Structures are given as C-alpha cells and as structure tokens.
Amino acid sequence: MTLNTTSSEDRFAGERLKRTPFYPRLKELNLREAWDEWNGYKFADHFYDTDYEYFCIRNQCGTYDITPMQKHLIEGPDAEAMLNRMVTRDMTKLRVNRVTYLCWCDDGGRMIDDGTIFRLGEEKFMLTCGSPSNAWLAKSAVGFDNVTITDITDDTAAIAFQGPVTCEVLKKMGLEGIENLKRFGIMTFPFEGETMIVSRTGFTGDLGYELWVPAELGLKMWDKLYAAGEDYGIQPVGEGAVNMARLEAGLIMPYLDFSEALKTVHYKHDQSPLMLNIGFTVDFKKPHFNGREALLAEKEKGLDYILTKLDIEGNKVAEEAILYAEEECKTEIGYVTSAMWSPAVKANIALAMVKPEYLEKEIWAEIYFYKELRPYRKMAICTVRDKPFYMPPHASQTPPAIF
Numbered sequence: 001m002t003l004n005t006t007s008s009e010d011r012f013a014g015e016r017l018k019r020t021p022f023y024p025r026l027k028e029l030n031l032r033e034a035w036d037e038w039n040g041y042k043f044a045d046h047f048y049d050t051d052y053e054y055f056c057i058r059n060q061c062g063t064y065d066i067t068p069m070q071k072h073l074i075e076g077p078d079a080e081a082m083l084n085r086m087v088t089r090d091m092t093k094l095r096v097n098r099v100t101y102l103c104w105c106d107d108g109g110r111m112i113d114d115g116t117i118f119r120l121g122e123e124k125f126m127l128t129c130g131s132p133s134n135a136w137l138a139k140s141a142v143g144f145d146n147v148t149i150t151d152i153t154d155d156t157a158a159i160a161f162q163g164p165v166t167c168e169v170l171k172k173m174g175l176e177g178i179e180n181l182k183r184f185g186i187m188t189f190p191f192e193g194e195t196m197i198v199s200r201t202g203f204t205g206d207l208g209y210e211l212w213v214p215a216e217l218g219l220k221m222w223d224k225l226y227a228a229g230e231d232y233g234i235q236p237v238g239e240g241a242v243n244m245a246r247l248e249a250g251l252i253m254p255y256l257d258f259s260e261a262l263k264t265v266h267y268k269h270d271q272s273p274l275m276l277n278i279g280f281t282v283d284f285k286k287p288h289f290n291g292r293e294a295l296l297a298e299k300e301k302g303l304d305y306i307l308t309k310l311d312i313e314g315n316k317v318a319e320e321a322i323l324y325a326e327e328e329c330k331t332e333i334g335y336v337t338s339a340m341w342s343p344a345v346k347a348n349i350a351l352a353m354v355k356p357e358y359l360e361k362e363i364w365a366e367i368y369f370y371k372e373l374r375p376y377r378k379m380a381i382c383t384v385r386d387k388p389f390y391m392p393p394h395a396s397q398t399p400p401a402i403f
Contacts, residue, residue: 025219039069044236044239046239053241055343060233061161062241063160065160065236072134072150075148080125082144087103087289087290088104090283094119096121096122098184100117102115107290109291109294111273112136113131114130157215158210158213159225164392169232169234170228172228174228191217192217194213194217205246247338250388258270272291274303274306275305307352308359309384310350310352310382310383311382313380318367321366323363324363364382
C-alpha cells in the first residue's frame with residue numbers, strides 16, 4: 001500500500017515535544033541548546049551554565065518555566081470534600097487566596113505525588129503537581145456528584161520567579177502591594193483584559209513568586225517581566241540550577257528522593273510521606289483519607305527508613321553513596337538520594353534514606369569518585385542536620401528585606 005502525503009505534512013507531529021508559550025524567548029536565550037523533556041514539553045536543562053544560573057537565583061533573580069507542571073481546576077460544591085478524601089492534608093483549614101504543600105497516597109500509604117493546592121474560592125481549587133494525575137483525580141471523584149475537574153495544563157502559562165530581588169522587580173512591573181503578600185499567599189492583578197495570579201511560592205528556598213496567566217498571554221507577561229527586571233540581572237534558569245537550590249532548601253524531588261507509587265515496579269521501592277520526613281502534611285485528626293489506616297499502622301510500628309539531611313565530611317560529592325554504621329562498612333544503614341557541594345553554605349550536603357535507629361549514631365558514607373579517569377573510594381563521616389541547609393531570612397520576611 002502506498003501512503004500519499006504532501007511535503008508539508010509532518011508524519012511525526014504527534015510525537016514531537018510541545019512548546020510552552022515562552023518558547024520563542026527561551027529558544028533565543030538557550031545558548032547551549034541544552035534541552036530536556038518534562039511531561040511532553042521541550043524543557044531547558046540549562047541555558048548557558050548551571051552554576052551561573054544557580055548564582056542568579058541566589059544573588060539576583062531567575063525565571064523558571066513551570067508551564068509543563070500539571071495544573072487542574074477542581075470546582076463545585078463537592079470540591080473541598082473530594083480533595084479532603086484524596087489528599088493527606090485537611091482542606092477545611094485552607095483559606096481562600098492561600099496555597100499549601102501536600103501529597104496524596106494510595107491505600108497502602110505510599111505516596112503517589114506531591115504538589116501545591118491553591119484555594120481560589122470557596123468552591124474553586126487549583127492543584128499543581130509534577131506528573132499527570134488525571135486518572136487518579138477521576139477515580140478520587142467517584143461518588144462526588146457536584147465536582148468538576150478540568151486539566152488546564154496546556155491552557156495556562158506559568159513562571160517561577162525566584163531570588164532576593166524578585167519583589168523589587170514585580171513592584172517595578174506594576175504589581176501594586178506585592179510587597180505585602182505573605183508566604184503561601186495569593187494575589188490577583190488585571191493583565192491584558194484577563195487575570196494574572198501571583199503566589200508567593202517556589203522550589204528554591206529563597207524569596208520567590210509564581211506567576212500564572214492564560215497561555216495566549218504568556219509572551220506578553222514574559223516581556224513585561226523582563227523589561228522590569230533588566231536592571232536587576234534577570235536571567236532564565238534551567239532544571240539543573242533549580243535542582244541545586246531545592247536541595248539546599250531540603251526539598252524533595254521525584255525520581256531522585258522518591259518514586260511515585262503508581263510507577264514503582266519493585267516491592268518497597270516506593271515511600272510514604274512519613275518516610276520522606278513530610279509528616280507535617282498528614283493530618284490524622286481529619287476523617288478518612290486515602291492511606292490513613294496504613295499510615296497510622298506505619299507510625300505505630302516504626303519506619304524502615306526516614307529521609308535525612310546530612311552534612312558530609314570533605315568535598316567529594318556523595319552521589320549514590322551507600323551508608324554504613326562504621327568505617328569498615330559492616331552494617332549497611334541507608335543510601336543517599338541527592339547530593340551536591342553547596343556553594344551557598346560551603347558544605348558537602350545530601351539527602352539520604354537512613355534507618356531511624358542509627359540517626360544518633362555514627363553514619364559513614366562510602367563515596368566513589370573519579371580523578372583523571374581513575375576511580376577512587378573514600379569513607380566520610382556524616383552529621384545529621386535538622387534544618388534546611390539554606391533558608392535566608394528574606395525568604396520569609398513580609399515585606400521582604402531589600403537585598
């Protein structure tokens with residue numbers, strides 16, 4: 001059989017990565033052509049240099065395209081009740097124009113995903129998360145007749161704007177009163193005949209905001225933001241720089257620090273929110289929610305592992321390191337999930353799954369590294385840290401201090 005196609009047809013159109021509304025600007029600025037993929041979108045790993053972009057976040061301001069993040073509107077009289085059944089946090093406590101971090105689990109108490117939820121009205125919520133949750137949301141809505149769930153991912157352009165001077169830039173952009181917005185708060189502003197949502201949220205541990213507009217207004221928002229930030233060193237940043245910043249803040253990343261339960265193949269290779277040290281997102285005082293009984297049982301029995309912040313001796317990054325109770329490597333007690341040399345705190349830091357009974361004892365990391373193409377091995381003592389490695393005061397001040 002002969003397939004007749006015109007030269008203008010793209011036989012692989014359905015397989016090509018989508019472009020976000022900001023792509024025309026991103027393409028021009030991506031000097032290294034360093035692209036990756038996120039939820040079917042073409043996405044920048046870095047634009048020029050990961051370390052340079054990291055310092056833009058820490059010293060001035062950077063934009064991170066979060067359009068590929070999954071975004072769902074959940075509306076109707078049953079919206080709150082449906083979400084309260086699905087997620088571990090108590091939705092009745094979330095006020096209008098506030099955001100909270102949360103997660104949702106399967107019936108075994110294993111985490112499916114984490115994300116943020118915006119309460120835009122008494123009966124209107126926006127759920128954002130890293131991976132598609134359409135099927136799980138549909139299942140969670142069974143039995144709730146007065147709720148509507150709409151995937152608005154492709155219809156919404158979103159920028160994470162992070163760094164110590166971000167508030168000053170937004171003020172120059174004309175967002176009046178933005179300096180009074182508290183952490184996890186929401187404000188709305190008129191924009192080109194539509195509404196711009198601005199939340200004081202982010203994934204870097206620094207002062208930061210996220211800006212949300214209809215997709216067709218994405219480029220106009222980008223241009224106005226960059227015009228306002230020109231004197232403040234505004235730069236686009238990629239996944240590499242954001243990953244560095246989030247690790248310094250002690251924030252978890254899927255596919256590094258946890259496996260999504262619905263995608264995990266091997267037994268016990270997924271985690272619960274208690275294991276991931278985000279038990280503050282689990283409200284056992286509220287009525288039944290997915291995974292409640294399993295999480296209560298796990299809490300009573302005790303955890304196999306708990307995600308722990310480690311300060312590691314020396315400067316050899318402990319990526320994929322195995323942890324032991326002694327320097328001789330006799331008793332294996334955990335493993336590193338994320339690691340880096342931190343420019344901000346000048347320390348060798350890591351997140352690691354550690355057996356709880358060893359947290360107050362010696363912890364040793366077995367580190368392998370290369371020097372001029374030759375492999376080396378080193379044992380390094382680790383110190384447990386309770387607080388984020390980096391969380392500057394201006395990240396939580398209202399109004400934020402002028403950097």
